[in-house]
Amino acid sequence: MRAVFTTNPGLEDVCERELASWGLEVLGSSKGRVEALAGSLEELAWRLERSKSVHKAFVLLYEGPLEGLNLSGIERFVGPHETFAVRAERVGEGPPSPEIARLVGEEVVKRVKDFFGAPPAVDLDYPSVVVRAEWYFDRLRVGVEVGGEESLHRRYYRVEEHVASLKPTIAYAMLELGGALRARRLLDPMCGSGTIAIEAALGFAVPEIICSDINKKYIEKAITNSYVARVRDLIAFAVHDAGRVHELVDWADLVVTNPPFGVRMGSPRKALKLYERFFRSVRRILSGRLVLITPLEEAGELMRSSGLKVVEERSVYHGDLWVKLFVAEA
Numbered sequence: 001m002r003a004v005f006t007t008n009p010g011l012e013d014v015c016e017r018e019l020a021s022w023g024l025e026v027l028g029s030s031k032g033r034v035e036a037l038a039g040s041l042e043e044l045a046w047r048l049e050r051s052k053s054v055h056k057a058f059v060l061l062y063e064g065p066l067e068g069l070n071l072s073g074i075e076r077f078v079g080p081h082e083t084f085a086v087r088a089e090r091v092g093e094g095p096p097s098p099e100i101a102r103l104v105g106e107e108v109v110k111r112v113k114d115f116f117g118a119p120p121a122v123d124l125d126y127p128s129v130v131v132r133a134e135w136y137f138d139r140l141r142v143g144v145e146v147g148g149e150e151s152l153h154r155r156y157y158r159v160e161e162h163v164a165s166l167k168p169t170i171a172y173a174m175l176e177l178g179g180a181l182r183a184r185r186l187l188d189p190m191c192g193s194g195t196i197a198i199e200a201a202l203g204f205a206v207p208e209i210i211c212s213d214i215n216k217k218y219i220e221k222a223i224t225n226s227y228v229a230r231v232r233d234l235i236a237f238a239v240h241d242a243g244r245v246h247e248l249v250d251w252a253d254l255v256v257t258n259p260p261f262g263v264r265m266g267s268p269r270k271a272l273k274l275y276e277r278f279f280r281s282v283r284r285i286l287s288g289r290l291v292l293i294t295p296l297e298e299a300g301e302l303m304r305s306s307g308l309k310v311v312e313e314r315s316v317y318h319g320d321l322w323v324k325l326f327v328a329e330a
């Protein structure tokens with residue numbers, strides 16, 4: 001059974017590793033999609049409920065040109081007593097989504113009617129089965145969604161939102177790239193609503209986690225979220241300036257953070273001044289890796305001039321922006 005998993009563009013390798021850790025055979029990935037061979041539907045649904053880097057998943061039934069559309073096998077998922085809806089999406093240039101949805105819907109009805117002698121009903125609001133149709137650059141992919149319609153990056157614990165919150169799937173990826181499984185003390189000194197610290201407690205069992213922010217209001221939000229995630233006792237919280245982390249802790253082997261970008265709010269110049277103070281301070285306490293996400297490319301140069309060694313730099317799609325993810329070492 002071929003399945004397609006969607007994830008953050010630029011972080012496909014992290015998703016590939018998670019799928020491989022479930023025992024799936026990864027077939028390849030590109031542009032926010034990872035393909036793998038999955039075993040049973042039940043196991044896939046169980047895994048998805050606990051997944052960390054996946055947004056959505058669908059079992060692939062057809063891949064090819066729109067004219068050759070053939071949904072044989074759809075009868076395993078949709079019967080005459082089930083309702084279904086087609087959700088169509090277009091990635092890149094191609095036919096309009098409503099047109100794709102109409103053609104795929106007609107094919108589902110035809111196949112089910114041919115097989116069972118009666119057609120299924122369409123329910124666009126509360127369908128029992130969601131058929132996903134995506135035009136992906138140059139071809140159509142149609143499948144059946146597993147794991148629900150809501151993107152899995154929406155975590156239950158995010159009851160308190162931050163205006164500039166990070167997707168938990170990106171937080172997970174940053175932790176994975178920083179080697180959180182081996183970390184003994186993690187610090188997020190600009191933690192906002194606590195996403196990175198909470199993902200670290202839930203997904204990596206880091207023994208010591210410290211979460212700080214200059215704004216008390218955000219620390220209160222992060223504490224509430226940590227209660228909902230049932231990890232409050234695993235995280236220490238503090239109101240503190242990231243430009244002076246050396247006064248908060250005397251060491252950390254992993255620092256993962258999402259500083260202000262100064263792009264939509266504030267100014268990039270002010271943000272870079274903060275980065276400079278932060279890099280100089282973190283350099284004094286870091287014994288392992290620093291992972292940071294920002295659209296400000298100058299951050300790499302600032303890291304280097306502060307004595308940090310940039311070991312990886314990649315582009316990641318985050319909140320409608322391509323941003324840089326840096327991994328640096330002391």
Ligand SMILES: C[S@@+](CC[C@H](N)C(=O)[O-])C[C@H]1O[C@@H](n2cnc3c(N)ncnc32)[C@H](O)[C@@H]1O
Nearest residue numbers: 162164165166190192193195214241242258260
């Ligand atoms: C992009 S947000 C972090 C969002 C967080 N990752 C989340 O998911 O909620 C950046 C945070 O940096 C904090 N910040 C700004 N200047 C700071 C400073 N000098 N020291 C510590 N935190 C600071 C802001 O209060 C804000 O919460």
